[in-house]
Amino acid sequence: MKKFILLGLILAVVAGVLIWRSSGTQREITVLQTASVEQGEVRHLLEATGIVKAQVGAQVKIGARATGVLVDIPVKVGDEVEAGQLVAEIDDREIRAKLAEAQARARLADAKAVRAAKDLERKKRLVSQKLEPQSSLDEALEDARVTRYESQAAAAALESLRVQLSYYRIFSPIHGVVSNITAQEGETVVSGLQVSNLITVLDPTRLEMWIYVDETDVGRTHPGQDVEFFVDAYPDRAFTGKVKLVYPEPEIRDNIVYYRALVDVIFDPEHPLRPEMTTQCRIVVERRENVPTMPNEAVKWVNGEQAVFVLRGGVPERVDVELGLRGLERSEVRSGLNVGDEVVTQLVLPDVGAGAR
Template identity: 30%
Template sequence: MKSSRRRLLIICVSLMLGMLIMVAVAVMSYQANQAEARDNFEVIGRGDIQTTVMTTGVLQPLKKISVGAQVNGQLKKLYVKQGDKVDKGQLLAEIDPVIQKNELRNAEAELNSNRAQVQASKVLLRQYALTLKRQKKMALDGAGIPSDLESAQADYDMQSEQLQMDKSRLVQAEISVETARANLGYTRILAPIDGEVLGIIIQEGQTIVSSQTAPTLMVLADMSVMRVQTRISETDILKTHPGQPLWFYVMADPHRRYESIMGIIQDAPDEALRESNDNSGIPKQSAAVYYNGEFNIANDQRRLKTSMTAEVFIIVDQAKNVLRIPLSVVGDRDAQGRYQVQVWENGKITDRLLELGIRDNHYAEVKSGLAQGDQVLSALPYQGDADASQ
């Protein structure tokens, strides 16, 4: 009797443990299904959408000047080094001025000689004028000789022409002095702009020969404003125009965002402009066509450097605080231009048709078909879950 009761007790305990285990498994399964369901839908919310055209650009200073030498000679002294900030008119370098000083002295001596020659010609002209006047008076009195009058007239006329020639030589001598004085000034290389020294090409003691082209001594740039030169693809050129907002980052600092406005866009690609010098008459078309665009960006902190590469995003359309949906949950488009999505509501899956507006790489604007807070399925739950919900 006691053994029967013991067996019955054991059976009851076993049944209760089995029921507890089944309840625990059911609860765990329900929680897992709920977690899975939460992972299978996206909640519709609001946000900003930007449609952009992406391109690359290269940074250059807005003002960059190659400082050259206009006279020959040995570079006597450099007064700056790379990286120095300079002011407009500051002395940068000096060329040995001995040759230019001697040229100026020769030009000034020639000028003085020509001035003296002009004065001598004037004195002689006055003398010839008096002689001519006397001969004319004698001719009127009948006491003169015609040949003497003719000779006096000829001397006067010849001296008048000589004076004009001497005056022309004087002008040429004055020009020579001005040129020599300018060349002497060119031995002192002055900064043409405010900026900084990007690089120095020549060294002290080096001989400069500027007979044909002005050799570059150094490069100056105003780094306070940078110009970004971009290349816009033919497929995107009609979407872009001057005045559009944009943003970019440089490869050296991809986490820092810079904002600006598109400045100018070239109406013809570089290849087409170069073809204008080709007289063959045969048009040449490359595989890819790009149009140049430029915009400026302030660089007060001097973080942007010359020749940096920029990833540029030109904003061609945008919407602020609109209802939006992830593109990953949007289905196929029908004949009326609407898109199908599946919405999880009241424990069931229902189909919706949406009208969408602008889009970017992640979201699309919802024009109609959804409300804020709707739960759109990004993946179907297990079939068993769907059956259970029904």
């Protein structure tokens, strides 16, 4: 009877130890979420703010080089215009009257020059035949020279008026979209004044972006680096480009030193960008391709040290892992884990309470 009692006590103690160990393991680590180690790409990104700008020559403010009343503006804001298309016309009646007068003067001067040339030839014959003195030939030479200069001056004045007449019809110098009109038909424009800037035409296909890089990051920013950026107008669309140039001259904004990186923007007709749009940019400083990667959330801090837990046989096990390049979401795994391993991304440690993960 005592043997049976002793055996029962021993079995009870063993069962209690096993239960205690099992419950102690559950108290040590509670796994809430896991993720797989995957083969893929890791990018180290530099985040900055940028602004979309029109390239030099992509936005043209078309002004008036003539003074007069606007009689026609055949375009409106939003219209697409071709290079050489008429966009405004100024009343040219006065200049046409001046041109007609200049044409008459030019014809008269030409006639005088022709007559003086003929008279010169006649004088040469008469003087050679001793029928008139040499002085008459000298006078004919001078008259021919003067009338020739008068004819040239009249022709130059006529050409000047023809050029001025061309200013009364205003054409777009580039292909683009009318983005602004500052005058209306019936208004008087004065050449040479700021208000004579009538129409602005923008080529939306020729845009660039200025990224303001903090002075602490400018050493890692170089031409040729890939850039992806986002705008609030298209929050789900990632635009791409490349760093073309980093300007050496600093820009100080709010007492912070920045350097401007220039990025060419590829035109997307389905998601057209506009000048002065604010962009959230990511410059790809470094990348690793086709390497084992794991989520950054799998790296935990335990007693002031980095720790990674891998799930093996349903039980979390702490492992030593060497990490390489760290991206925004995932990090490169150099050793300690294999592709396919399940790492713990959310867990509860008993020493830090149920809310710590």
